[in-house]
Amino acid sequence: MAAAPALPLLLGVLAALLCGSDAAESTYSRLPEALRSGVDLALEKLHSHAGIQHHFVFLRSVSQSDVQPGFNVAYIYHHFYLKATTCPRGTTDTTGCQLRNDRPLIDCAVCYKTLRDQIEPEPRPYVHCVHKTALTQEMKGARVQHCNQLGYNSGAPTLLASMGNERLSLLTHSLMAVTLLLSLACAGALLSSVRTQGPPGQQSGVDLALEQLGSHAGVHHHFRFLKSLAKSDIESGFGVRYLFHHFYLKPTTCAKGTADSSPQNCPFRNDRPLMDCAVCYKTEDDVMATDPRPYVHCIQKPRLTMEMKAARTMHCKKMSYNSGAPTLLAVSS
Known part of the structure; x- marks a missing residue:
């Protein structure tokens, strides 16, 4: 027995x-x-x-x-x-x-x-x-x-970046690279709509940005993901990840709230500026956690300033992700 x-x-x-x-x-x-x-x-x-x-x-x-x-x-x-x-x-x-x-x-x-x-x-x-x-x-x-x-x-x-902590240096670079990547982008390039590719849980950050953007009264058109600029993640085990993603959203010809927002029904329009977004957040089993509160910052690309970029960096740096672990972004020297 x-x-x-x-x-x-x-x-x-x-x-x-x-x-x-x-x-x-x-x-x-x-x-x-x-x-x-x-x-x-x-x-x-x-x-x-x-x-x-x-x-x-x-x-x-x-x-x-x-x-x-x-x-x-x-x-x-x-x-x-x-x-x-x-x-x-x-x-x-x-x-x-x-x-x-x-x-x-x-x-x-x-x-x-x-x-x-x-x-x-x-x-x-x-x-x-x-x-x-x-x-x-x-x-x-x-x-x-x-x-x-x-x-x-x-x-x-x-x-x-040349810093002592491997993961901290790695994640610091992701935001530091943004300025150069923007200057390298070909202004007249023909870009098709693509779904984000990367770590599991990354799409939820794009979805959150789209949701918050669509909730603003001043936004009149339906937006769709265009492309990633930089992204980083840390896997800390037990299904927990810490993600940073910098990307563009592009307006379409459809009005905000359009039910059928497929690319066929809502093609991109080129007479409106891109929306530049940065998000950082924690996921558990690829589902976005509510604590710490996810950070989302989106603004029209021509209006993005160096001060705003620094504020993004500072905010993600201060987030107390995974107590004792390195933050997603460090202040660049």
Whole structure:
């Protein structure tokens, strides 16, 4: 009779063993293609080392950031964990490989340029992977410095700022890049409407901005998402994420409140200025949390001032996201 209470625990252990690899594969498959390319590069380099005896798989993201200057080009930074499996390195059929918990995680950081979601050979992609337990502050600093020195998009800001904290520096850059990205944008470019692509929960920030914009009496037209300028997120575990997103909204020919607001029924109009929006907020299981209160700032693009940009930065910096964790944005020097 004493064995009966142990049955649920035994079933739980068996389920973890049977489903561990599938869960990791599911997490990997949910990554955008451009991020999967960086993970694949890290796995390729890791498995090429003679000292690696086991097959590794992607476990989860720690932090990520990308800048999209247009023309299908993106500059990406991704910090993530790889986990060992029960299969030896070089296993062809990895469907039966289960995650093993008696080996340390591999901590990886990559930064690179992509064109149409494919990694470009120039500048040379940067990959640094080490056992999580062996990662030092000096190594973190070296990662930041290396990505800082990469000559991405000649003359453009680097993916990481020269600061001691890796994640803080990464997220600081996202807003610092805005001014340059605006100047690089081609004023006459023909841009089609696209749905935001990125971390889960990012669309909810766009939806919130659209909702608040539509509630203003002075707004008479229906707006739709146009494109992202910069975005960042931190995954702190247990389904919690901290997101920053800077993007454009564009007016359509339809009046505010139009029921059928599809692109076919409501095409973009080019005789009205774009709406420049910045949002930062917390999500739990990809659902926006109400505490801390989400921050939304939208204004017509020609009216956006440096003071407003600084105010955005200051507001997101002061948000006490994930008590004790770095804030999404730091005040630039």
